[in-house]
Structures are given as structure tokens and as C-alpha cells.
Amino acid sequence: MKPTLVLDYSPDSLLIHWLVLEKECPLDVVMQDPFPTEEVIRAPYYQDGDILIYDHATLVQFLQERFPGETLLPSDPASRAQIRQACTLIGDPETSIFSEIEEILDTGSEYLAGRKFTLLDIFAGVWLSEHYTLDNSSVRSYWERISQRPAFIKASQ
Numbered sequence: 001m002k003p004t005l006v007l008d009y010s011p012d013s014l015l016i017h018w019l020v021l022e023k024e025c026p027l028d029v030v031m032q033d034p035f036p037t038e039e040v041i042r043a044p045y046y047q048d049g050d051i052l053i054y055d056h057a058t059l060v061q062f063l064q065e066r067f068p069g070e071t072l073l074p075s076d077p078a079s080r081a082q083i084r085q086a087c088t089l090i091g092d093p094e095t096s097i098f099s100e101i102e103e104i105l106d107t108g109s110e111y112l113a114g115r116k117f118t119l120l121d122i123f124a125g126v127w128l129s130e131h132y133t134l135d136n137s138s139v140r141s142y143w144e145r146i147s148q149r150p151a152f153i154k155a156s157q
Helices: 011-023 056-066 077-090 098-106 119-131 137-146 150-156
Strands: 004-007 028-031 045-048 051-053
Touching (some): 004 011, 011 119, 077 119, 119 137
Parallel strands (some): 004 028
Antiparallel strands (some): 004 045, 045 051
């Protein structure tokens, strides 16, 4: 029996779903009612026998380590740490990282960490899908590129 990933229609679930689709993780994905009455643990969460992981940040790291597949982090520890830190800042309502996103994309960078699609792009993509009107042409072009990825399209359905 495959491990199970339980999702709902929240931004956190979109992020986790996009991540597992990019990595092609062999999981059974179950969509949960957005307002479960019987559930003690809210989606997204991962369950494999006695293993239950429901903290969003822990789940992201666990999936990266558990399913090596497509690597969404660089091999260099310092670069990985910088991407993880930026991912945390994107989700922090008290931190405005949008100006930094604009600056990076205005330099002509294809993705936020350079030429390769990374976990940072998934975090930014989910944030942009929820919060930004895409007035900046570099950001709009970036959004159009990442939102056409097959994994994002499938995760958004």
C-alpha cells in the first residue's frame, strides 16, 4: 500500500500537491472536504502506517528527503539554506519579499534561484496565485511560465 497524502483546497495543500507532482512522488492523493467535521488533523498531511506528518514546513522538508526524484533544491548547503529561508519569508505576512522577487526577475533571471526551477518557485507561485495582481511585466512573464507547468496545472484542478 502506498503512502497517502491528504489535501484540501487551501494554499498549503496546493503547495504540497505541486511539490509532489513536480517530484513525481508515488503517493495516493486524497482530497478532503475543506471543512471536515470528524477530522482532528487538518490537511495537508502525509500518512504511511504509523508515520503521520502534518506540519506544513516539516512536510515540505520530509517530502524532499523521502522522495529524492526531481531535486528542487541545489546540492550546495549554503544555497539550499538561502532557498529555504526565502521560502519562509514568502509565507510570512510581516515580511514583504515581493520587491526582492521583482528585482530578481527584472534582471532577466528565468527563475528565482537562477536557471533552474526550485522549491522557491513553488512557494512564490502559490503566493502569487493568492496575492498579486501581476502589474510588473517581469513578474507577469514569470507567472505565465510557471503556471503552465504540468504539475501546477494538475495541482490547481
